[in-house]
Amino acid sequence: MASDSASRVEMDVVPFRLFNLRxxxxxxxxxxxxAKELFDLHTLKVKPDNLEGRQWLYYTPYSEILNRSFxxxxxxxxxxxxxxxxxxxxxxxxxxxxxxxxxxxxxxxxWKDVVGFLxxxxxxxxxxxxxxxxxxxxxxxxxxxxxxxxxxxCFFHETHDKNWSEAAIKAWSAVAGTDLPPLEFDDEYYADIxxxxxxxxxxxxRVRLNFVELRR
Numbered sequence: 771m772a773s774d775s776a777s778r779v780e781m782d783v784v785p786f787r788l789f790n791l792r793x794x795x796x797x798x799x800x801x802x803x804x805a806k807e808l809f810d811l812h813t814l815k816v817k818p819d820n821l822e823g824r825q826w827l828y829y830t831p832y833s834e835i836l837n838r839s840f841x842x843x844x845x846x847x848x849x850x851x852x853x854x855x856x857x858x859x860x861x862x863x864x865x866x867x868x869x870x871x872x873x874x875x876x877x878x879x880x881w882k883d884v885v886g887f888l889x890x891x892x893x894x895x896x897x898x899x900x901x902x903x904x905x906x907x908x909x910x911x912x913x914x915x916x917x918x919x920x921x922x923x924c925f926f927h928e929t930h931d932k933n934w935s936e937a938a939i940k941a942w943s944a945v946a947g948t949d950l951p952p953l954e955f956d957d958e959y960y961a962d963i964x965x966x967x968x969x970x971x972x973x974x975x976r977v978r979l980n981f982v983e984l985r986r
Contacts, residue, residue, distance in 0.1 A: 811843075811844065811845060812844060812845055812846050812847065813844055813846060813847040813848075813849065814830065814842055814844035814847070814848050814849070814870075815828055815829040815830060815849040815850075815851075816829060816830055816831075816832055816835055816848075816849070816850045816851070816856070816861060817829035817830070817831060817832065817850075817851045817853075818831075818832055818851065818852075818853035818854070818855070818856060818877075819831045819832055819833050820853075821851065821853075826851075829849075829851065830842075832853075832855070832856050832861075835861060835864050836860060836864065838864065841864055841865055841866040842864060842865065843865040843866050843867055843869055844865075844869065844870045845869045845870070846869075846870060846871055846872060847870055847871070847872040847873075847874065848861075848870040848872070848873050848874070848887065849874040849875075849876070850874070850875055850876070850877075850887070851876045851877045851899075852875055852876065852877035852878060852879035852883060852899070853877050853878065856883075857886075858883055858886030858887045859886055861887075862886075862887070862889075868889040868891060869891065870891070870892065871891055871892060871893045871894065872892070872893070872894040872895075872896075873887050873888070873892055873894070873895045873896070874895075874896045874898070875887070875895075875896070875897050875898065875899070875901075876898045876899045877899045877900070878899060878900040878902075879899070879900070879901065879902065880901075880902040880903075881901060881902060881903040881907060881911045884897060884901075884911070885911070885914045888914070888918045888920075889918075890918065890919075892918060892920060893920065893921040893922065894920070894921060894922045894923075895915070895920055895922070895923040895924070896923075896924040896926060897923075897924065897925055897926060897927050898926040898927060898928075899927060899928065900927060900928055900929060901925070901927035901929060903927075903929075905934075905937045905941070908937060908938060908941035909941045909944050909945050912938075912941055912942055912945050913945050916945065916966075916968050916973065919968070919971075925938075939964070939975065942966050942975055945966075946966050946967050946968075948967065950964045950965070950966065950975075956976070963975065963976050
């Protein structure tokens with residue numbers, strides 16, 4: 771009998787579709803929801819627990835994300851200041867869906883951390899700070915970006931230099947299976963540009979003095 775009673779009260783868990791609510795209900799939701807949580811609905815910013823200061827005011831500590839009893843699902847942008855112990859899979863596990871289209875990474879992180887945040891809906895990736903990406907790993911990392919069909923990937927990391935850019939172009943040629951045409955300077959973007967075949971589409975590679983940008 772107890773099992774029958776339990777089965778009657780068991781409920782299916784379904785995703786909460788905020789913007790499917792009728793306007794009066796939606797308005798009331800916005801009135802009572804704290805401003806920081808409302809911001810998280812569009813953009814979620816995550817930081818290591820030990821970072822303090824006014825510049826981190828709109829960042830949520832990593833441990834707070836993991837300890838929340840509810841899911842926080844940014845619908846547009848995920849920004850993470852990477853540090854020791856921050857696990858991409860753990861952050862993604864606290865979302866009830868993978869909706870974010872833009873990924874911004876700062877701090878110090880490995881290229882595999884970048885891949886750990888990718889899903890099929892991500893269209894823009896920007897990497898700042900210190901990116902651990904050796905020339906030996908470039909082909910594997912770049913192939914992952916092609917596989918996810920990222921439209922735009924910006925390398926703004928501090929460890930970039932001219933030699934790194936030249937190695938990156940060679941790696942892209944190897945991944946594409948063809949020698950890329952010579953770089954051509956583009957006045958609009960103030961960058962050297964070439965195009966990478968990717969199935970029935972192509973990706974445009976933009977190389978500047980301080981970063982490499984990839985745009986589908």
